[in-house]
Each structure stands twice: as structure tokens, then as C-alpha cells.
Amino acid sequence: MTADTEPCRLTATDAARRLAEGSLTSEALVSSCLERIAEREATVRAFAHLDRELALPEARACDRRGRPGPLHGLPVGIKDIIDTADRPTGYGSPIYDGHRPAHDARCVIRTRARGGVVLGKTATTEFAWSFPGPTRNPHHPAHTPGGSSSGSAAAVADYMVPLAFGTQTGGSVIRPSAYCGIVGFKPTYNRYPMAGIKPLSPGLDTLGLHARTVEDAALFDAALTGAAPLDSAAAAGSLRIGLCETPAWSKAEPAVRNALHRAADVLSRRGMRIELLDLPDAFAGLLEAAPLIMRTDGAVSLATEYRDHRDRMSEFARRSVTAGAATDAAALSAAWALVESCTAAFDVLARDHDAILTPSAPGEAPASLESTGDAAFNRLWTALHAPCLTLPAGTGPAGLPIGIQLVGRRYDDRHLLAVAQRVESVLRDGGV
């Protein structure tokens, strides 16, 4: 980082340091982000709503207030299924064009209480389900950015904002982060508050984060939870990493297989213990059980929209609500029972590993804007409520980013972040 780096390109950690020193103002940082957006938004389409006349005064107020919380002066992107009282919240659906919630979501209130500045609302797929929004991959506009947190991942990747909220029900934080070449963190289920976020499948929906480095994700996480700074000593010994192909392995493209094994190789050469981890056979059933739960809940969550406005829902959403409403009660019970028995087994397996290393997505971002890609490498961990983080690990045949995923023990989010920070640094040194 040189002194004349554009502020929008700073990591959140570097920007926070400069803001604390007084060598950067929130207004200058937000202005720089807005300039970047002005330059790139026509191509990337990351924002559902952006108003400089809301963001800039908020930044100036931060500069004047000067009682720095851990996010003091940092702009944050808010996925547009998260309620904001001062900005429209459209849930990615024309049904909610111009909708203005009465209250901010709890995570927005919290972000501001810790000093953060709301930059704007980032584009989401329809109701954070699968029908794509307008966003394009900043590395190549003919490719999907992934979804459902499409705008958040693309905006962070494209230096429009250093931090953003995303949500994951299937793979909606990890996959777009991997496709856009950034860090995505889906914490243990319910680590961050869900009030004021449009529900899709409440037993799976998890609020998560997008950032450009693990350190930035850890900064954002600590601000939201009050956690102490990362304990790098905890991740300093000989880490035990479980290499896990998962029951979705047949979907992994060669570039992903290579990235994963190359990463394992580099980590192993740097003294980490890499052990093959086979999941019990029952886990394969989660690839069916998780979507069954999601569409059954989705039919309930979107029942009112379906009843009153189905003409303005995508064909995908209509079909999913219909299929979800037809779920057999016994099948739903069986799906939850499978999730719980796998969670019990996972807790035992996870105890022996500092993290599990596994693909973030089947491949690079597909060359299409019609689909946001496949959540096959995400559904399992989301259903298990386990914390997951994706890190960039090279590129694929089209030159687009490939991610690798680290999965941790439930409720041990800070350990996963500390391990991920070490892995990130080892891979960087190893030229991955």
C-alpha cells in the first residue's frame, strides 16, 4: 500500500487505521467508493439503490462525531433483502419496487452503532432465492457473479466498498465470493441478528460477510459480536486440516480439484497436517434434504406474495413455491431428522480438525447471466450450521477466480477466522 493508493482500494483494516490516525476521513473514503461506483456501475450493476446524498452526509456525521467504534467511518454494502428505513428495500422483486420498511434491520442498527456508514443497497436475486438479479461478474461481465448475494460480492471485489453483508440459505455468501475472487464468511447459524431480513428458510438463513481479506472479515465479525482480536497463537501450531471431497465431488471441475490439491500441498509443505476426511454415507442425503427444507420453508415465507402477486414472480419462484407447498409432512420431518443426526456426527468429526478444506463451488463463475451457479458444495455446511469461509486460490481456464473453502466447528468462528488468516498467508507466500 502506498500513500497515494485510492482510498476505495484500501482494505477495511488499513482504512480503519488511517481513519483512527486522522490521515483519512470517512467522507474521503466514501467519496472514493462513490467515484469507483460511478466509473464501474454501468458494467457491474452491483447496486439496487445508491444515493450519494444519503451516504455522504452519514460519512460526514461520522467524521464530526469522532467517537470511534470498531467500524468507525467504514462504508458497508447492505444486501437488498435487509431492511433499511431510509432507503428503499426491494428484496430483488418488482413486487417490492420502492418499498420502504418502517425500521432498519438489526444488523444495520448494529453496524451504525459500531460506527459504520451505510453506503447503499446491493443487488440480490429475487427474494435471495435463485432467479438472478442484474449484477455481472466484475472480472468478466458475461459471467455470473454468483448469487444470491450477487451485488455484495461484486461490489467488494470491484473496490466499490470494502465490506458488505450477504446472506446464505444454500450457498449465497460463499459461492458469489468465490466467483468474484474475494473472502466470504458465513458464520455459525444465527451468529448475527436476523431481525429485519426477509426470511426464506428460517432454519437455514444465515447472515454473513464479504471482504477482501480474512483480516477484514475478522474485523467486521469482531465489530458485530464484541469478540477480541484474532489470537494468531491459536493458529500457530501444527494445524490439522481435513481434506474433504464431499458427496458432491463428481461436480468439481478439474480446475477446482487442482486448486484444492495444490492448496493442500502448499499447506502440507508448510507443516500443516492434511488428512483425508471421508464423511459418513448418510451425509449424501443432505444434498436432497437441504433443498427440500428450503423450498418447503420458501413456500411459507412467500405465501402472501404468491397469493397476491404471483404474476410478478419469476417462473422459478412460482414453481418452487408450488413444489414447496406440496411437500409431504413426513418427508420434511425426515429431512430435519437427517440434518440433526448428521450434525451430531459432524460435531464429533470436527473436533479432530482445526478446519476442513473443501471446494467453494464446482468451478469458475459460469459464462451465463441466466443462472447464479450451483450450491452443491455449500448446502451441506449450511444445513449443518457450520461456519464456512472462502478464500481466493488462483484462477481457472477462463482466467476467473477459483475459491477454496474452510469449514470450522460450530460456535468456534474465531478459531476458523484465525486458521483462515494463517492459510491465506501461507498460500500467498506459496504463490497460490
Place this chain on the structure above:
Amino acid sequence: MTADTEPCRLTATDAARRLAEGSLTSEALVSSCLERIAEREATVRAFAHLDRELALPEARACDRRGRPGPLHGLPVGIKDIIDTADRPTGYGSPIYDGHRPAHDARCVIRTRARGGVVLGKTATTEFAWSFPGPTRNPHHPAHTPGGSSSGSAAAVADYMVPLAFGTQTGGSVIRPSAYCGIVGFKPTYNRYPMAGIKPLSPGLDTLGLHARTVEDAALFDAALTGAAPLDSAAAAGSLRIGLCETPAWSKAEPAVRNALHRAADVLSRRGMRIELLDLPDAFAGLLEAAPLIMRTDGAVSLATEYRDHRDRMSEFARRSVTAGAATDAAALSAAWALVESCTAAFDVLARDHDAILTPSAPGEAPASLESTGDAAFNRLWTALHAPCLTLPAGTGPAGLPIGIQLVGRRYDDRHLLAVAQRVESVLRDGGV
């Protein structure tokens, strides 16, 4: 513990050990609990639904299955606002007499997946709000057991079951546990899954535990979360304990003030650092903000019942729904903003303490069955989402139990449990 202790009087930890050794069967343990209930239930009225012909076969199936999870063979009481598909779930309201949910709540599925046996449904106040259920304090039947988790606290205290689920929105786990003389643990908000629990105020409602020792609470917590056994080394040094009178101090009766200061004294003599902790003035506002949020949400959560069946709601619930529905939107926003700014301040304060020591309730259980007591010493911590644990610490003027409360850092539940275990042992040695 002698070899001929009635099984129902064993701690969960001792029972688990015997079950693992094979010197106790789940059937024998559940039978002993059922005998105790048969003897005492007419006085205590802890259960909303109990059927030996459901509990015993479940225990026998556990004995046969013999693939022990961490709760293998242990009976658990389920508060009757938690859904069970094989038993009626009445939510403490005549509106739901005989109601049979289609699915088990997630925590019930999880309990069984870890080997636990559902013993029965424990009585709750109406919708886990304030209108009392039938339960009496097992130490004196003219006194309230506290609420809303009245039946769970009374059943665990009276040796009817070693472990039970409760929920807390104001003070509904900590207060009844204190009144009944047991350990109550309300973890960090959302630590345990809420699916299938009748909501009252979703941003406050927290699933918690009742047990007779801290070790038992830690066992139950670990079973639900996959946490490693308590690290007693983490709580072995010179612990820093913040003694906090809270803005509700004027409500603390002399017996509670004495119990708190006596406990602080004993801990100090045993090498812990006791420091007076003054909360910032703004925290006093939480005593108004938390009930405002609760009744506003309550009006939404009970809107259908109010519309269709208000004649079968208590006068209290009717008045509360009416009041909650009339909340001013700006007042609600201000309440949430206050909660969030206090949470930010709390995170900083909490970092300097291993735990905060504070009253669990204003006094002994009041001599009334018309009210379940006052949550003034609980609302603050519930609103802050902080983990809380109550421990018995002697008796008051009527000879009924007094509790003291330990409050921990958010998301650091296992540390709080380890500290509480050490405090429990020091107090026991100190004759408190």
C-alpha cells in the same frame, strides 16, 4: 452419592456415567423420575402433559439402541411452548388445548439425536408471557415457582427430571431457576435453535436450560452445540469478577443484597478480583426499552389469537396485545437503537471481566400464585443478548432459595460455564 441413591436424584452427569458403564438403564432412570412425579405432582403441578406410555418406551428404545450420544438415556423436560409431534403442545393457553403440532421443534429433534429421552411437557405461563400457569414452588406450594419456565424449573428442582428446556424473553429462565434453587442457563441469544418454539418477541426469545449443577448445564450445552468439555484451566487463574448492582438495585431486597455481597466476599477471599462495575447511565433506559420491544412484538406474535380467540386470553395478555399494537414506530426504533448502543458499550465493559456478578431476582419467590415475580434483574442482560447463569446462594427470610447471577461476554458461553463451575465450587466450600 451412595449406590442406593434413587436414580431420579442423580445429577445428569452422574446418571450419564452410570448409563455409560451399564450400571443404570434409561428405563430405570425414567421409571424413578415417573415415581417421583407420581408422588409430588399433585402438589407441584409441574407438567402440562405427561404420559408414561410415551416416555418409558422411548427409554427402553434408548437402552436397546445403545449407541450413546452425549445425552444417552437422560430424560429431559420440554417446556410446553416447544412443539412436539407425539404429545399435545398447549402454549399455556386454553386456545391450544389438545393442539398437536405436525413437527417436533428443532431442539427436540436435536435432543433425541444426541440420545436424550423426552420425559414430558412442562407447564408454562400463557404463551410464555406473564399470566401464571398451575405450577407451585416445590419448596413451598403457596409461593410462585417464577415464570415463564415454571414447570421446567420446578420439575428439575424437585428431582422429577435432571434437565429441562426453558425459554427467556424477559427473565423466564433465570428467575424461576433462582426461585426454585437450581442452576438456570440462558446462553447468548440464538445459541440453540428456535424453530418450532412459539415466538413471543423474536429478537429477545432465547432457548435456555435448567439443571441442578453447573456441570450438568455444561453437559447439556455441549450436547446441543458440540462444544468440547469445560476447560477448567481457563477458569483457574485469578478471575476478574465485576460486581454490578444494575439500575434495578432499589428493587433488591436485603436478603439478595446480603447474598450477593457474601458471595463476593467468599470469592474475594479465595483469590478472585472483585471490582465494582458501574454501568453507563444509558443502560437504565433498557428497563423501559426491553418491555416496550417485548409487548410490541408480542402484539404481532399473538395477533391471530387476539383476533379469533381473545375471549380465551387472560386479561393480562389482552391488555398487553392492545398496548403493544399501539406502540409508536419511532419509539420502537429508539428502543432498538438504545439496545444496540448499550450492546456496543457492554462488549467493551465485558472484555475486562471473566464474569459479572449480579442479582438473579429481587428476592425469594413471592408468596403468591397470582404473579411469577419481577424480571427487573434479567431484562437488561436478555436485551443485550449476553449469556447468564443463576446459581443457588443460600436462602432468604422465608427459608426459600436466593440466586446469584453470573453474566458473561456474548458468544463466550463456555467460558461463562467454566467460571460458574469454579464459583459454584468456591461458594460450596465457603458454606454459601
